[in-house]
Amino acid sequence: FFPRKAIDVPFPQAIPLLPNILEEYCIGCKACQQACGDRDAIDFEQDSEIVNLNVGSIIVATGLKTFDPALMGEYNYLKYPDVITTMQMERLLNNDGPTHGKIIRPSNGKHPRKISFILCVGSRNKQIHREYCSQTCCNVSIKQAVLIKKEYPDTVINIYYNDIRAIGKNCEEFYNRAREAFGIRFIKSNISAVVKSDTTEELLVRGEDVVEDSIFENKSELVVLAVGIEPAKGTDELSKVLNVSLDPYGFLLEKHLKVKPSETTLNGIYLAGAIQGPKDIPSSIAQAESAAAKAISLIAKGKVELDPHIVYLDQEKCDLCRLCLDTCIYSALNIEGGKLEIIKANCSGCGACAAMCHSDALYVPGFTKNQISVQIQSILKQKSEYPLIIAFLCNWCSYVG
Amino acid sequence: FFPRKAIDVPFPQAIPLLPNILEEYCIGCKACQQACGDRDAIDFEQDSEIVNLNVGSIIVATGLKTFDPALMGEYNYLKYPDVITTMQMERLLNNDGPTHGKIIRPSNGKHPRKISFILCVGSRNKQIHREYCSQTCCNVSIKQAVLIKKEYPDTVINIYYNDIRAIGKNCEEFYNRAREAFGIRFIKSNISAVVKSDTTEELLVRGEDVVEDSIFENKSELVVLAVGIEPAKGTDELSKVLNVSLDPYGFLLEKHLKVKPSETTLNGIYLAGAIQGPKDIPSSIAQAESAAAKAISLIAKGKVELDPHIVYLDQEKCDLCRLCLDTCIYSALNIEGGKLEIIKANCSGCGACAAMCHSDALYVPGFTKNQISVQIQSILKQKSEYPLIIAFLCNWCSYVG
Incomplete structure (x- = not known):
């Protein structure tokens, strides 16, 4: 930039x-x-060098990257220098930034008198597989608009929005001040394109005003795209290294969305900040402090208590077919000296290897074929409803499901 | 109910x-x-009895109460039994609730075929001194509407909203499902009144559709008011007991809105959940875990490090006028045996007593009249701008300000 x-x-x-x-x-x-x-x-x-560290727990706080608006042709980002992102506006507003806090049009270095913010660029949009709300872009845009108005009160600022999500304490009040004290205009609208005027140096923001029910083409000298939040680069690979699943949008999956947002299904790996999903600074800090508390309490005990639901091996039945080795994503199985062994500390008890084992050598106590069959028989004796539905639900995710 | x-x-x-x-x-x-x-x-x-406990730190998690919609006459809450709150709907939806999960009209016990949710009741409303957004009512209403639709797919559900604030991970997707898969109608509108039909048993929801730009009067058999969040009863008194300030809406004030949301200006007193401001379950849990971590780390040290900026006493200058005793809200001053003494562990260094002391017996090192006067002189020597503005900013709150 x-x-x-x-x-x-x-x-x-x-x-x-x-x-x-x-x-x-x-x-x-x-x-x-x-x-x-x-x-x-x-x-x-x-x-560059690879450093090996022995650690007792891991907090993943690798953060975010912003959506690349060049993926959406209608905004003509990169094509027109006066179409910038909120991240770039942040640089312009910074007193220590490239312009020492002066707001300029990158195309000609002049001060823009009309500025448009377009919200939800790369958020709340199924067509580009980003259905989620990025939680922060409304507040960021309102803040930037107010900062501009404080420095340049004559600037006309339009904010094109779907819903104004003033998330967080005091943010609704700030949104009201932006409208009432600073005269920033908020327009509920769908934006179809940002194009260049044929006759002037200005940009034209085209869209549909949802409240006025009209089509507009508004002149603007600087267009700011409020870009959404995405998981940090490399989260894919990180997910494989850590064995922590991704959610449908590539953020790392928490253990339980409501009650365990800073934990993962792996004991000892915790999440903090936007890597678990878009969030603002106060929420990131609270989650980070929560993750730190859990990491410390795990290490402080000096010993780790394992879940008893791990896989067990009946050595005599094992024919060393090695199918289980490829199934295990937790590196909990090993063949050494012609014998299969289970590394108990690594086993998560997921049962994938037991399901794969054709000779019933691997089993999770409490979940053997025999035990499940006996459970069903016992239920059938007690219940006489017809049709009777018996569900075996996942230990980890059935509550969420 | x-x-x-x-x-x-x-x-x-x-x-x-x-x-x-x-x-x-x-x-x-x-x-x-x-x-x-x-x-x-x-x-x-x-x-009832009063129990005295010696504790090393306090986490305030006294929670919330919901807004009383009877304060707003236009909804005719309490007057019409079929106008209920989201809290009451929660009871109706509960399988273990009074109706075993059956949705009924309290007036006649029959199943309502048309249900209206009115959002922002007691939130985002300056006229009733509740300018803030309650952060949770949109999601609560969407959840309740979907649960109703799952049980009674034929129900017509209208949700009257200002902005849909689907705050939190996965909530935007849930909002989309509510519209697309469940056919719940969302109407951006201002509601003026809920009245009873003259001719039928139905209620009439009157308002202005902001998008269609039309006035409507929609029939409804059950009206659910999405009531906002307020600080728990007794927070006023609690604030005085703990010496933790209130924010303008009566929630307890955090040390720093962005970077220290779970701390207060008092070392050893921490905040968790809606007592610091409206928030949802995941945010409350993250904040609670953060508060727990801070409380533990304070106690675990075994000793407390005090801020050196506390008040000091020049015993000889003190004339025992006792003015300082009433000024101190931290119980840090005491007169015993004809002598004033400072209880250092209680002193917050606020300086209120020093400002009150007419004989300069109390002073905060670094902030004596002499030291401040020397600081000003030294600045005047270095700076020659005119007019020159020198600001002395608060140690605790100037960054926030």
Whole structure:
């Protein structure tokens, strides 16, 4: 969006507050190394390395990326420089940003007098497989609009929305102030396109005003797309490494949506922040503190109590067919010295291997064929309804289901 | 709403699952005591008592009450039995509730074929001093409407809303299912009144459809008011006992809205759930786990580190005027044996007593008149701008401000 140098501090609030080399810009002249002199803080020999750590628990807080609006042609993002995202507006508004807080049109550097915010870009949209609400974009847009109005009271700001979701304490009041004290216009609408005017330098926002029931084409000098939240890059791979499932949109799946939002089905792996689903800062912090508490309490005990529902092995029945090895995603099975062994600490008791075992060598106590058959017989003796429905529900997810 | 007995279990999921005597119904016949016999579990001599506990930290999780819609005459709540609240609908929907899950019109016990939900009753309304959004009523209403539709697919359900705030993971998808799979109608509207039809047993919901731009009067056999969230009864008194401030709507004030939502300005007092502001179950649980972590970490240390910014006393200057005693709301000052003493563990360093002290006997190091005067002089030497504005900002709240 705005040029950066080959070596710089990413932004003045960065943590840690240290300069980075941007590999894609660096030409390797090593002038920086010379300038650094005796401090010797720059090491061009440094390479990526894989570090192995033994840890007692893991908190996954890998965060989010924002939706790429170039995927939706109608907004002409990237084509018109004056169509930007809320993330880019955040950079413009930052006193330490590239424009030192000045709001400009990237196309000509001039101050825009009419600014449009388009909400739900990449959210609440089934057609692009992002049905979920990103929870934060309404508030972000209102905040940015108010900041602009404070600096440039004459700016005309239109916010095109579906529903205004002022989520969180004090946010409804802030939304009201935005309308009443700052005169920001909120228009319930469906936007069809952002195009360039044939005659002027302006952009045209086309859409349907749902309340007025009319089609409009509003002039705008800067269009801000309130882009939605997606799981961080690499969450797919992370999910496989950790054996934590993904939800339909690629966020990591919590143990229970309502009562265990910071846990996963794996004891010792916890979630914090937007990796579990879009959320704002206060919710992320509360969840992070919850995850930290659970991680500490697991480690502080000094020993781990295992769920007794793990798989057991009848060594004599096992014919070493190895089918179970491929089934287990928890690395809980191993063949050593011509014998199958169960690594109890890894076994989650999911029973996938037992279901696969053709010789009944693997079994989960309480869930053997015999036991289930006896349970059914016992129920049939007590109940006489017809038709009788007997359901065997999952230990982990039937309550959610 | 529905009659209860003088002694019963409040509801089948109550915790603890024990019967209570309802004092307002009990006539004191003591038949229950006789029936209980040798177990001797009922004691009519039992009286309220005040229990003193020494505790290391306090988590305030006193929860919420719902808005009383009788305060808004236009809904005719209490006047018409078929106008109920979402809390009452929850009782009707409960399989263990008074109707065993059957949805009925309280007026005649018949099944309603047309049901209306009115959202934002007691929320987002400045006129009744409840400007805030209650964060949960949209989702509660959608859930109840879907449950009704599952049992009675022929019911016509209208939901009258301002904005649909499907807050939380998976809630947007649920909202879409409610419209698309269950055919529940959502009408963006302003409701002016609920009145009774002159000719039939039905209720009439009057309002303005914002999208269609028309005035309507829709028939309904049951009207459900989605009542907002308020702080629990007695929060006023609790606030005074704990010295934790209230926000403008009577919820307890957190230390920092964004980064410390589960803390208060008092070290050792933490907040969880709706007492800090309206929130849903997952957010309440995450906040509760965060509060628990902080409470444990404070106690686990075995000792408490105090902020050095507390008030100090120059004994010689003190003339025992006692003005400071009334000023201190933290019980940190005491006169014993003709001498003023500071109870350091109680002092919050607020400086109110120092400001009140006419003989300069009380002072907060770093903030004495002399030190502040020297700071100003030193700034004046360095800065030459005119006009120069020097601000002394609050240690606790200036960042929020």
